[in-house]
Amino acid sequence: MSDESVFLYLGVYPDTATAESDLDVVRELHSEKVIGTYDAAVATKEADGSVQVHRKTSKHAGWTGVAAGAVVGLLFPPAIIGTAIVGGAAGSVVGHFWRSLDRGDIKELGEMLDSGEAALIVVGKDRLEEEFRRAGLVAQRHIEKELKVDAKELDKELATASQEMQTAERTDTV
Numbered sequence: 001m002s003d004e005s006v007f008l009y010l011g012v013y014p015d016t017a018t019a020e021s022d023l024d025v026v027r028e029l030h031s032e033k034v035i036g037t038y039d040a041a042v043a044t045k046e047a048d049g050s051v052q053v054h055r056k057t058s059k060h061a062g063w064t065g066v067a068a069g070a071v072v073g074l075l076f077p078p079a080i081i082g083t084a085i086v087g088g089a090a091g092s093v094v095g096h097f098w099r100s101l102d103r104g105d106i107k108e109l110g111e112m113l114d115s116g117e118a119a120l121i122v123v124g125k126d127r128l129e130e131e132f133r134r135a136g137l138v139a140q141r142h143i144e145k146e147l148k149v150d151a152k153e154l155d156k157e158l159a160t161a162s163q164e165m166q167t168a169e170r171t172d173t174v
Contacts, residue, residue: 004152008121019044019118019119035126
């Protein structure tokens with residue numbers, strides 16, 4: 001097991017624009033080196049009941065929207081997720097998260113996502129909640145959980161899943 005911790009931050013918002021504005025704050029915190037390696041995405045509920053994950057590519061090795069998308073994949077059935085999590089490697093990331101949270105955590109996170117129209121999901125190697133509070137993130141509700149995962153193994157799985165997604169995107173456009 002790695003000595004590094006991995007944290008999940010989930011903030012719920014009344015609309016997509018507000019969630020994306022807070023995502024910009026997260027990016028700024030990273031560029032100012034207030035927070036380290038992270039992955040983030042905004043998830044939105046659509047009128048038809050589906051959930052869309054808007055990946056926001058980070059520049060951290062394999063941390064390219066896969067981790068945040070995997071959290072949504074963990075909380076919602078695949079039938080209502082409008083954005084596919086591509087391939088078996090991304091599935092292993094979902095499995096990694098599944099083993100790191102108990103049923104109560106998963107239920108709590110799912111209920112939080114259901115309570116708003118948009119969510120900001122951030123997975124990072126730093127405690128995030130205090131820095132986000134200081135920076136003035138405006139989520140209606142938020143929660144932070146420490147994930148019981150091996151950070152080095154997660155890095156490997158994210159890199160594999162990211163590579164798989166990039167390969168799939170290249171073949172989709174041919």
